[in-house]
Amino acid sequence: xxxxxxxxxxxxxxxxxxxxxxxxxxxxxxxxxxxxxxxxxxxxxxxxxxxxxxxxxxxxxxxxxxxxxxxxxxxxxxxxxxxxxxxxxxxxxxxxxxxxxxxxxxxxxxxxxxxxxxxxxxxxxxxxxxxxxxxxxxxxxxxxxxxxxxxxxxxxxxxxxxxxxxxxxxxxxxxxxxxx
Numbered sequence: 001x002x003x004x005x006x007x008x009x010x011x012x013x014x015x016x017x018x019x020x021x022x023x024x025x026x027x028x029x030x031x032x033x034x035x036x037x038x039x040x041x042x043x044x045x046x047x048x049x050x051x052x053x054x055x056x057x058x059x060x061x062x063x064x065x066x067x068x069x070x071x072x073x074x075x076x077x078x079x080x081x082x083x084x085x086x087x088x089x090x091x092x093x094x095x096x097x098x099x100x101x102x103x104x105x106x107x108x109x110x111x112x113x114x115x116x117x118x119x120x121x122x123x124x125x126x127x128x129x130x131x132x133x134x135x136x137x138x139x140x141x142x143x144x145x146x147x148x149x150x151x152x153x154x155x156x157x158x159x160x161x162x163x164x165x166x167x168x169x170x171x172x173x174x175x176x177x178x179x180x
Contacts (some may be wrong), residue, residue, distance in 0.1 A: 032044035045073050050109075051108060055076075057076055057106040058071050058074075059094060059104055062097060062100075063097055063111055072094050075135060075136045075139075077131050083115075085098075085104065085163070086129060086132045086161060087161055087162040087163040088142050090161065098164065102116060104117055115166040115169050118165045118167065126151045126154040127133070127151050127156040129157075130145070130154045144157055145157060
C-alpha cells in the first residue's frame, strides 16, 4: 500500500527493505524540525563558533526565497583528497538553498571560506556517506546502513541523503571552470 501521509514511506522512518547485516532492514529515523531542533541548532552553533565541537563548521546558505543568510552546524567530510558536504537528514532547507544558489560558506573559529558546490550521483555519494557515518555518530539513526555496512548499502540510500562536493570559490577556480 502506498504511503498515505507525508510522514510515512521510505526516508521518513519507514524501512525501505534494504537488508542489513542481520538480514532485516533497520528503520531510519525521520528528521523533524521544530522548536527543540531550533534550540539544539542554536546551542550547537554557539559551540561550533567557539571551536568546541570537533570536525564541525557553520554552514551558511542564502535563503532561496528571502535572500537572507541561513546558518546550520554541519560536519564536512574529507574523502579521496576532496571535501564533501552531507545532508544526513535528507533534503532539508539548507539543501534547497544550496541547490538554488550553487554556493555555500563554511566558518569555524572566525575563519570563513566560500565554496561552489556540485551535487553528486549515488555511486559517487556512497563512499562519502559511509565515511560520514563513521565520523558523525549522532547522525547514524537517520541511516539504514550501519557504520560497518558495505558501501553498496550507502549507495542504495544515497537518494535520501544528498551529497555535495565542495570546491573553493576563488577567482582562479571560477575562471578555470568557465574556460572548460
